Structures are given as structure tokens and as C-alpha cells.
Amino acid sequence: MLQLASVGYGDWKHAPRDLARGLAFRGSSERVGSPQNGNFLGILELLAEYDTFLAEHIQKRVNKVSVDSTPDIANVDQLTIIFRYVLPDGPVERFVKFMPTRGHTGRQLADILLEFIEYNGISLKDLRGQSYDNAANMSGKYKGMQAILKERNHQAEYIPCVAHSLNLLGKCAAECCQSAVRFFMFVQGLYVFFSASTHRWNLLVDALKPLKCPTIKPLSDTRWEARYDALHALRKGYQAVLQVLTAISDDNDETYQTKVTARGFVSSMKKLETGILVEVWSCIMERFHKTSQALQDSNMTLNKATNLLQGLRNFIQLLRPQFQTFEGRGQALSGCHHYTEEISRKKRRKVGLDSEGESEDTSLDPSSRFKVDSYLPIIDQILSSMKTRLEAYDDDLEESLPEEMIHFSTLIKQHHFNSECKEIQMFKFINENEFAHAFRNVSVVFKLYLCLMISNCSGERSFSALKRVKNHLRSSMRQKRLNSLAILCIENDILQKIDTDDIIKSFALSKSGKCVI
Incomplete structure (x- = not known):
């Protein structure tokens, strides 16, 4: 021995x-x-x-990694590192460290991560997945961070963040036509008009408070859910906002600039087109909001995320023939039953004498024109973008697995699992009943599958903790102290399980001015 x-x-x-x-x-x-x-x-x-x-x-454990960066209060760009691994109870995502970075290229970020992995003795061969946002420096096919890591380990499969992908396809739809761009400019302008004056803001709050409606919200380029908040508030308090704007436009105590701006908003809100777009985008953004919240769960699996996105795509597909429904809702909301084109004089194109053989312009009624020019492009852009995005999240479990999976499938038929996260429940079933020796390959497949990081939302949540830990009162905090406090804040569930009595006693004795003789 x-x-x-x-x-x-x-x-x-x-x-x-x-x-x-x-x-x-x-x-x-x-x-x-x-x-x-x-x-x-x-x-x-x-x-x-x-x-x-x-x-x-x-x-050895199967690990997945996710990184993202944001500047802190001291304008230091902090790179957050998140690891995901599988325990017998299921997948776990943990914050590891904040690391300062001076560059944003794929090579620079990859070098920082590789240096961290090597310094801590982590084997790069155990890395089985990576998940970042869709930025070119992260997702680039040749020079992106994921491509550089995959050169070192071809088994580190890259999965784009599903929540970020959902935001991108919504952003593309909001910029697909002129009417959509003008509409969101109108929503943002409405918030800016009221928030620029405490007097106007108080008038709005007083009008919305009896109706228990939320105040109007601003838009955000990075936080797409802010658009849902803005549209939800506008739709709920549409008539109250319109009344306040009308009162401001008729108030002789207001400046001419304020009155003219208010009249412009009143004119826009009384248009049928605005009412329709409020109803359409409110319906779409509500489903986007609920789906995005579900995708941000740290226990989300690839199969469940794919089903959520596919379900959202099917819902958007069902909206395509429902233009008349939204048109009726828009008429009720705006109080207008005619399009702007019907009210204004139609311009006729001048035709030369030698154009007898040319066909006349296709004549569409205002309702059909708005449907073709605004409604259908929004729906089709969402459907097209979702089809492209879904191709990156092909289901990892094939329909027919080897004999071991067939044997396992006959076993689990005797047990009833909940509809949510069946993969995690089946993995727990294997471990709790100690079936890993009988289904070794199935157990490995579940580990690899559950380890796949499909979003970097844990990294985004660590940025929220960064702003709380390193604020303007602690802007000169050193990196070591920042990481220590960040781990205590972010991984608080582990901290609650640690018995700190011995640590406190040791610290008190080491700092005590008196010693026992």
C-alpha cells in the first residue's frame, strides 16, 4: 500500500x-x-x-459556458462568465466571475476566457456547448468567439441565445415598413412630450389614476420588453391620453409650440391607422413578452424552447387572415371609421397620349391598401425571421434512438410525467432509481442535452447585480472585492446553506485587539 x-x-x-x-x-x-x-x-x-x-x-463534468459584457459605473467593461453543468437533480447555471476587458473582438474575448479556463485548471475538452448573443463578434462564422473556441474543441456546440434571437426578429418586424417605423416614433414621442414637463405628466397621471391604468412608458433598443410595457399602457389608457392631449391643445396658458405638438398627437390618435396598429402590436407584443419570460428560465431546455418558438410562429400565422378583426378593434379604439386616404383627395397620375396600350394602375380600396402595405409586411416579416431563427435550434433528440432508448421508452411508459420539462423529470427518474448502470448511454445523452445553454439571460441578470454592488458610492472598488461581493449577491442560494458561525468567530479572533494569555 x-x-x-x-x-x-x-x-x-x-x-x-x-x-x-x-x-x-x-x-x-x-x-x-x-x-x-x-x-x-x-x-x-x-x-x-x-x-x-x-x-x-x-x-469530470460536462460543462457549458456563456459570456457577455457591459460597462460598470467606473466605465470598466466587465465580462461576465457563466457556467452550466448537470447534477443528479438537473441542470444548474452559476455565475463564476467578472473579468475586465479592453477589447470586443472575438479573438480578444476568446483569449480572456481561455486564459481564465487555463488558470483555474479547467479542461477545455470537457466543454460541450457555448451560448452568446447574436452579435458578430460572438456568433461570427469565421472570426467570432464561438468559431475560435470551436477550433480548439469541435465538441463545443454554439447555440445562439433564444431570448436575444426573439428580440431581433421583433426588431426587424418593427422596421419592415414605413407605417411601423412611424408608429413606434409616435409612441416614443408621446412619452417624451409628457415626461418633458412635470405639469403635463401630472395631468396624465391624474387622468389615468381613476381608471387604474399604467402610465405611458418609453421604448428601449436593448430591452425589447419595454415595447410591450409601452403599448400595453397606451392601449389601456388610450381615451384618457387623448382627452389630456385635447385639453392641452385648447389651453391658452400653454405655449404655441406645446399646443401645436399636442394637436399633432391628437390628429394621429384619431386616425384609424393608428388604432389598428395599436391593436395589432399589442396582440403581438403580449405573446412576445410571455414567450420571452419563459425563455429566460435557467432550467429551460432546447426542446422546450423550440416548442415555444414554434408555438409563437403558429400563433402569428393564425393572425394573417384576421385583418378585419383588428380593423374593427381599431375603429372602436380611435373612434374613426375612415382611412386617411379616403378623407384626402386622391392624386391621379398624368398619362401621356402615347400610352394607350399601358394598363391602368391597380386600384385598391384604402382598407386593402393598408392591409397590403402595412399589416401583411409586419406579419410576414415575423414569420420569415422566425423560420430562419428556428433553423439554429433543431431538436437534439432524434425520433429513433438505438435499442437502449427503445428499452428506456418502454420503461417510462409506466410512469406519468408532467407536461413541463419532461427531459429533466426523466433524468431525475434515472438517478433517483439508480438506473444509470442499465441506461448508461441514455444518461449521457440527457446530460449533454440538459447542459446545452440556449440563452445568456443569467449573464444579463449578473449585470443587474453588478449595478447594485458597484454603484457611484463604490466606484473605486477593486476587481477582487467586486467578484467576492458579486458571488455573494448572485449565488445567494448557496450562501444561505453555508454555516458562517465558524467563519465569523475566526474573523473576530483575528481582528480582536486583545488576545487570551
Whole structure:
């Protein structure tokens, strides 16, 4: 044993002869670290204490990584690192560290991450996935961070952040036609008009308060859900906002500029087109908002995320033939039953004498023209973008797996799982019943599948903690203290399980001015 402890064991070919001596290898458990795992795994655990290679092999975990960056209060660009791994209870995402960075290229960010992995003794071979936003420096096919890491480890599959992808396709739809661009400019302008004056803001709040309606909200380029908040507030308090604007436009105490601006907003809100767009975008953004909230769950799996996006696409597809429904809602909301084109005089194109053979312009009524020029482009842009985005999230589980999966499928038919996160429930079922020895390949497949990071929302949440930890009162905080406080704040659930009494006593004794003689 002394020789084994000093030089290690190397004759693995004759391990059964030299180590087992006729004892039963198998125990009631196949887990490393379990007291009932049998003689073979128990001997391996003993040998791992003296053999570093074996210890690394036994302790090896399948890991996924996600990074993102944001400037802090001191204008230092902080790169957050998030790891995802699988425990017997399911997947876990943990914040690891903030690292200062001076560049944003894919090579610079990849070098920082690789340096961190190497410094902490983490094997890059264990990396099985990576998830970032859709920025070119992250997702670039040739020079992006994901491509650089994949050169070092081809098994580190890249999955774009599903929540960010959802925001991008919504942004594309909001910029697909002139009417959509003008509409969101109108929504943002409405907020700017009221928020620029405390007097006007108080008038708006007083009008909305009896109706229990939220105040109008601003838009945001980075936080797409802000558009849902803005549209929801505008739709709920549409008539109250219109009344306040009318009162301001007729108030002789207001300046001419204010009155003219208010009259412009009143004119826009009394248009049928505005009413229709408010109803259409409110319906779309509500579903986007609910889907985005579900996708931000740290326990989200690839299969569930794909189903959510596919369900949203099917919902948008059902809206395509429902223009008349939104038209009726727009008429009720705006109080107008005629399009602007019907009210204004139609311009006729001048036709030359030699154009007898040319066909006349296709004549569309105002309702059909608005449908073709505004409504359908918005719906079709969303459907087209979602089809492209969904191609990046093909389901990782094939319909027909080898014989082991067929055997496993017959077993789970006897058990009823909830409709949500069946993959996690099946993985727990394998571990709780200690079926890993019978379904080894299935267990590995579930680990790899559950480890896939489909969003970087955990990184975005760490930025919120960064703003609370390093604020304007603590702007000169050093990096080591920042990371320590950030871990205590972000991973608070682990902190609650730690017994800090001994730590406090040791700290008190070390800082005490008096010593016991």
C-alpha cells in the first residue's frame, strides 16, 4: 500500500486479479462517492487519491459556458462568465466571475476566457456547448468567439441565445415598413412630450389614476420588453391620453409650440391607422413578452424552447387572415371609421397620349391598401425571421434512438410525467432509481442535452447585480472585492446553506485587539 501511495498503480490490465481477489465488483449503487457503489468503484476512488489522471477522469463534468459584457459605473467593461453543468437533480447555471476587458473582438474575448479556463485548471475538452448573443463578434462564422473556441474543441456546440434571437426578429418586424417605423416614433414621442414637463405628466397621471391604468412608458433598443410595457399602457389608457392631449391643445396658458405638438398627437390618435396598429402590436407584443419570460428560465431546455418558438410562429400565422378583426378593434379604439386616404383627395397620375396600350394602375380600396402595405409586411416579416431563427435550434433528440432508448421508452411508459420539462423529470427518474448502470448511454445523452445553454439571460441578470454592488458610492472598488461581493449577491442560494458561525468567530479572533494569555 505504501508503494501504491508513492508511485501509483499502473497495471490496469490485471486490476481484477490484483485488487478484487474474488470479491463482488458491483454494489447497489453505480454513483461515484456513494457508500453502496461496490468494491470496484470504491477501489477506483481510493486509487484516485494517488493518481491525478484517474481523479480528473472520475470528477469530470460536462460543462457549458456563456459570456457577455457591459460597462460598470467606473466605465470598466466587465465580462461576465457563466457556467452550466448537470447534477443528479438537473441542470444548474452559476455565475463564476467578472473579468475586465479592453477589447470586443472575438479573438480578444476568446483569449480572456481561455486564459481564465487555463488558470483555474479547467479542461477545455470537457466543454460541450457555448451560448452568446447574436452579435458578430460572438456568433461570427469565421472570426467570432464561438468559431475560435470551436477550433480548439469541435465538441463545443454554439447555440445562439433564444431570448436575444426573439428580440431581433421583433426588431426587424418593427422596421419592415414605413407605417411601423412611424408608429413606434409616435409612441416614443408621446412619452417624451409628457415626461418633458412635470405639469403635463401630472395631468396624465391624474387622468389615468381613476381608471387604474399604467402610465405611458418609453421604448428601449436593448430591452425589447419595454415595447410591450409601452403599448400595453397606451392601449389601456388610450381615451384618457387623448382627452389630456385635447385639453392641452385648447389651453391658452400653454405655449404655441406645446399646443401645436399636442394637436399633432391628437390628429394621429384619431386616425384609424393608428388604432389598428395599436391593436395589432399589442396582440403581438403580449405573446412576445410571455414567450420571452419563459425563455429566460435557467432550467429551460432546447426542446422546450423550440416548442415555444414554434408555438409563437403558429400563433402569428393564425393572425394573417384576421385583418378585419383588428380593423374593427381599431375603429372602436380611435373612434374613426375612415382611412386617411379616403378623407384626402386622391392624386391621379398624368398619362401621356402615347400610352394607350399601358394598363391602368391597380386600384385598391384604402382598407386593402393598408392591409397590403402595412399589416401583411409586419406579419410576414415575423414569420420569415422566425423560420430562419428556428433553423439554429433543431431538436437534439432524434425520433429513433438505438435499442437502449427503445428499452428506456418502454420503461417510462409506466410512469406519468408532467407536461413541463419532461427531459429533466426523466433524468431525475434515472438517478433517483439508480438506473444509470442499465441506461448508461441514455444518461449521457440527457446530460449533454440538459447542459446545452440556449440563452445568456443569467449573464444579463449578473449585470443587474453588478449595478447594485458597484454603484457611484463604490466606484473605486477593486476587481477582487467586486467578484467576492458579486458571488455573494448572485449565488445567494448557496450562501444561505453555508454555516458562517465558524467563519465569523475566526474573523473576530483575528481582528480582536486583545488576545487570551
